[in-house]
Amino acid sequence: MFSNGQLLFAVLFFISFIIIITLSYQKDLKSLKDSYKGIRWMIICFLSFIFLLVILKKLSIS
DSSP states (O other): OOOHHHHHHHHHHHHHHHHHHHHHHHHHHHHHHHHTTTHHHHHHHHHHHHHHHHHHHHHHHO
C-alpha cells in the first residue's frame, strides 16, 4: 500500500514531531504554570456541572 520511502518519511516525521513538541513544551512549562494556576478548580466545577446535568436528565426521564 505504501512504498518504503513513504513509510520511512512517516516514521522520521513522527519521531521529529514528537521531539519538537516535547522540547517546546519543556521550554514553555514555567510560564504555563504561572498562567493556569486555578485551572484545576475550573475543570472540577465544569465536570461537576456536567455530571449534575446528566443526573437531572436521568431523573426527569423516569
